Amino acid sequence: MTPIPPGALRSLLPVLGAHRATVLRTCLAALVDQAALVALVTLAAHTVGTAVIEHRPPAPGTVAVLIGLVLLRALATWREMDLSHDLAYRVLAELRVRVFDGLARSAPARIAGRRSGDLAATALGDVEALEFFYAHAIAQLLASGVVFAVSAALLAALGPWLLLAVVPAALLLIWSPLIEARGRAERGHRTRSALADLSSETVESVDGLRELLMTGSLNRRRARLRSAGRRLARAQRAEQSWETGAGAARDLLVVAAVIGVVAAAADAASAGRLDGAWAPAAMALALGALAPVAESAAALGRAGGLRAAAARVRAAVHAPAGAPAATDPRPVPPGPLGLRLRGVRFGYGGEAVLDGVDLTVRPGETMALVGASGAGKSTCAHLLARYWDPAEGSVELVPPAPAHPVDLRDLAEDDLRAAVSVVGQEAPLFHGTLAENLRLGAPDATADELDAVARICGVDTVADTLPDGLDTAVGERGATLSGGQRARVALARGLLSGPRVLVLDETTAHLDHRGDAELARALAADSATRATLVIAHRPATVRRADRIAVLDGGRIVEEGTWDELIRAGGPLTRLFAREQTESAPRTAPDAGLRESAAPPR
Numbered sequence: 001m002t003p004i005p006p007g008a009l010r011s012l013l014p015v016l017g018a019h020r021a022t023v024l025r026t027c028l029a030a031l032v033d034q035a036a037l038v039a040l041v042t043l044a045a046h047t048v049g050t051a052v053i054e055h056r057p058p059a060p061g062t063v064a065v066l067i068g069l070v071l072l073r074a075l076a077t078w079r080e081m082d083l084s085h086d087l088a089y090r091v092l093a094e095l096r097v098r099v100f101d102g103l104a105r106s107a108p109a110r111i112a113g114r115r116s117g118d119l120a121a122t123a124l125g126d127v128e129a130l131e132f133f134y135a136h137a138i139a140q141l142l143a144s145g146v147v148f149a150v151s152a153a154l155l156a157a158l159g160p161w162l163l164l165a166v167v168p169a170a171l172l173l174i175w176s177p178l179i180e181a182r183g184r185a186e187r188g189h190r191t192r193s194a195l196a197d198l199s200s201e202t203v204e205s206v207d208g209l210r211e212l213l214m215t216g217s218l219n220r221r222r223a224r225l226r227s228a229g230r231r232l233a234r235a236q237r238a239e240q241s242w243e244t245g246a247g248a249a250r251d252l253l254v255v256a257a258v259i260g261v262v263a264a265a266a267d268a269a270s271a272g273r274l275d276g277a278w279a280p281a282a283m284a285l286a287l288g289a290l291a292p293v294a295e296s297a298a299a300l301g302r303a304g305g306l307r308a309a310a311a312r313v314r315a316a317v318h319a320p321a322g323a324p325a326a327t328d329p330r331p332v333p334p335g336p337l338g339l340r341l342r343g344v345r346f347g348y349g350g351e352a353v354l355d356g357v358d359l360t361v362r363p364g365e366t367m368a369l370v371g372a373s374g375a376g377k378s379t380c381a382h383l384l385a386r387y388w389d390p391a392e393g394s395v396e397l398v399p400p401a402p403a404h405p406v407d408l409r410d411l412a413e414d415d416l417r418a419a420v421s422v423v424g425q426e427a428p429l430f431h432g433t434l435a436e437n438l439r440l441g442a443p444d445a446t447a448d449e450l451d452a453v454a455r456i457c458g459v460d461t462v463a464d465t466l467p468d469g470l471d472t473a474v475g476e477r478g479a480t481l482s483g484g485q486r487a488r489v490a491l492a493r494g495l496l497s498g499p500r501v502l503v504l505d506e507t508t509a510h511l512d513h514r515g516d517a518e519l520a521r522a523l524a525a526d527s528a529t530r531a532t533l534v535i536a537h538r539p540a541t542v543r544r545a546d547r548i549a550v551l552d553g554g555r556i557v558e559e560g561t562w563d564e565l566i567r568a569g570g571p572l573t574r575l576f577a578r579e580q581t582e583s584a585p586r587t588a589p590d591a592g593l594r595e596s597a598a599p600p601r
């Protein structure tokens with residue numbers, strides 16, 4: 001099991017900084033609540049003691065104070081609950097946003113290799129678990145400390161020997177969660193991990209329901225879910241059993257201490273050192289002082305079990321940025337832009353995927369980037385979207401001379417997103433209407449701009465088939481659209497913000513040849529000043545580009561027009577021949593080239 005870093009809970013305390021006044025009011029309400037209870041039971045016990053020993057009914061003033069204390073206690077309990085939950089829920093809402101910001105800042109570096117259910121567990125479950133810490137632990141601890149100190153002083157005034165039973169019990173109570181802190185943290189860690197596993201399994205299963213059905217593996221998946229559920233149940237039970245046992249031990253300790261006080265007070269009363277009516281009051285005072293300490297010990301114990309949740313939240317909140325924001329951002333040069341990768345070296349933590357890539361796309365030019373699967377084409381797109389920064393070299397936007405190129409690292413996030421649009425292989429749609437999905441990157445786009453882009457990308461014909469046109473809800477992840485329709489929507493979304501650099505990463509792979517050709521024609525008519533980088537495998541798509549660059553072994557190994565490269569018979573020819581052989585072993589190796597040698601449609 002990965003060790004839990006120390007100080008995880010402490011590190012989440014600064015979130016309370018913005019709510020100092022509420023924290024103070026919560027602590028005050030908790031203090032009044034606990035103090036009223038101690039005063040109530042002590043006065044009640046003294047009143048009963050007086051009535052029994054002196055055969056005197058309680059004075060009306062005493063009864064009034066008792067009633068007042070009951071009301072005060074009820075009011076303080078309600079106020080404390082109300083304030084502490086209000087505080088906790090506000091803090092949790094803020095933490096959720098910070099977790100989301102952390103994930104967004106480090107995405108996709110952080111998301112890569114982590115399951116989305118696991119991330120959802122952090123963003124929701126782990127944050128939710130901290131409610132107890134913020135709502136109950138902090139005010140409880142502070143108030144019980146004060147109440148115990150005052151009660152102990154009162155007990156000492158009645159007879160210092162009474163403290164001999166109470167102080168050791170209080171020390172033992174507070175010490176008890178500390179001696180078992182590591183075990184508690186580990187049990188909490190097991191529960192949080194089991195919960196994250198179950199969440200991941202559930203999210204994956206719901207996401208891949210169609211595939212599970214088609215492959216007939218639903219039963220195996222159900223078994224995995226059941227086993228993850230059982231693992232969580234075992235972990236929760238282990239935590240619960242321990243808490244129940246620890247609670248019983250704490251109760252025993254309190255009872256033993258109270259019995260000690262009763263014995264000492266009875267002895268003192270019979271020896272005449274203590275007024276008889278104060279003997280039951282001393283017992284009530286001891287109980288009133290120790291009960292909140294016992295509750296605080298329980299809260300400390302439970303908080304210890306939350307260390308794993310706090311550590312996961314802290315890690316998400318403080319996740320390092322995959323591409324840190326520019327400290328002194330430069331403006332994007334006006335006018336047409338090209339793009340340039342200069343000596344780019346990059347790897348995902350392991351071996352270099354790109355090892356000195358030099359690539360230039362001029363304003364108004366369409367460049368196709370090709371290479372075998374895994375060559376690093378999408379990685380180039382990721383660097384252009386600035387999900388990551390290159391380890392060496394630079395990725396730049398290049399305006400026509402005499403303006404100077406600008407490194408993406410020097411741009412403000414919003415300027416970069418406005419200038420460069422990367423439309424990926426997988427462009428998930430969000431729950432909402434088609435128009436809302438199109439406006440994702442350009443919420444202020446006018447209806448005319450929306451219609452124009454929809455026409456270019458053929459989304460207008462998609463909308464015509466839908467009951468409410470562009471205002472039709474497309475369902476989560478665009479479940480109601482075909483792959484090709486989703487690709488058109490994704491492209492329209494990328495174009496709507498009017499990017500000056502457009503990167504299409506296999507965007508049209510889902511379209512048939514005709515759709516691909518139509519889209520390319522529409523894009524070409526609109527791309528005079530735009531630099532376009534098209535990542536594609538299909539020869540016909542590649543052939544339409546002004547120039548082609550072949551990526552192999554982490555470098556650009558060949559660059560030129562289609563005719564030049566085909567004539568040269570080098571890497572591009574070999575790549576397509578190999579892909580053709582692999583995808584259709586019985587067709588002639590150059591069939592793909594022959595298919596695409598026909599004039600582009």
Ligand SMILES: Nc1ncnc2c1ncn2[C@@H]1O[C@H](COP(=O)(O)OP(=O)(O)OP(=O)(O)O)[C@@H](O)[C@H]1O
Nearest residue numbers: 112113348353371372373374375376377378379380
């Ligand atoms: N997030 C990631 N974390 C770690 N390794 C990655 C990540 N993304 C890609 N890789 C690795 O980097 C290499 C290049 O991947 P990339 O997706 O850039 O290739 P590609 O040329 O676009 O392939 P394809 O044509 O199949 O889409 C591959 O070996 C891949 O496994």
